[in-house]
Amino acid sequence: MDDQLSRVFSALADPTRRDMVARLTAADATVNELAEPYDVSVQAVSKHLKVLEEAGLVSRSREAQRRPVHLEAEVFDLMTKWIERYRRRAEERYRRLDDVLAEMDTEQPTPRPDSERGAS
Amino acid sequence: MDDQLSRVFSALADPTRRDMVARLTAADATVNELAEPYDVSVQAVSKHLKVLEEAGLVSRSREAQRRPVHLEAEVFDLMTKWIERYRRRAEERYRRLDDVLAEMDTEQPTPRPDSERGAS
DNA sequence: ATCGTGTTCAACCCCTGGGTTGAATGAGGG
DNA sequence: CCCTCATTCAACCCAGGGGTTGAACACGAT
Secondary structure (H helix, E strand, C coil), X not given: CCCHHHXXXXXXXXXXXXXXXXXHCCCCECHHHHHCCCCCCHHHHHHHHHHHHHCCCEEECCECCECCEEECCHHHHHHHHHHHHHHXXXXXXXXXXXXXXXXXXXXXXXXXXXXXXXXX | XXXXXXXXXXXXXXXXXXXXXXXXXXXXXXXXXXXXXXXXXXXXXHHHHHHHHHCCCEEECXXXXXXXXXXXXXXXXXXXXXXHHHHXXXXXXXXXXXXXXXXXXXXXXXXXXCCCCCCC
């Protein structure tokens, strides 16, 4: 778990953390406020927040003794970009496949113009 | 790890699996083909595929001895929907915040019309 | 200085995840 | 029928994740 994208996906793989993110879209909150609905210890929630913070999904300021948690929406774009990029490719491929299938009604051999690759 | 959203996020939290998905947008592939670039055993890759399959990201048909792996792009929408939903809320909140800040130049008390919640 | 509240650190437990190797199964091809 | 290739199952190892409890730390209030 080193790159940011891994951290973000991993952070959101946990239902509790997703719920926290969901709640933070409504308003900033403190650790204790966030912990209240779940029946786990405050420390556990603090750990969850650490994960979200290291993923860049959340930031914390200091305000008296409290450390309000604030959602950072920009990181969502990182995921969206990754997802859209490959979904687009996949769909494009299906489009090509349709073309191929359409051609197969008329022509025969249809070689394999195997396309470019891309890593994460 | 029970619900599908968790499985999808969790599946994509692994760089190797993301890379497989990326490569599968170009063309279907067999387990061995997929395993080739990585220096892990074929069994390990087979396990990765199982994870992707259980997340619904991938399907496998049978073609002679081979079991070509095929990307299922629809599941991406599940994530996109979740992400967009909460990003939208977050942005809307910022918009409201701007309004509040603008009002603070003129008025004083500004109560807290705390908004609705939503779970995963 | 002291207390109380909010938050985090530390040590520990247990279970899952990703990796390994070795053997089993499936499905043509000789 | 037997061999070979592709894939999966099984057993195991080790690191890390999520949970716990108990102590420490950081402030504000008294």
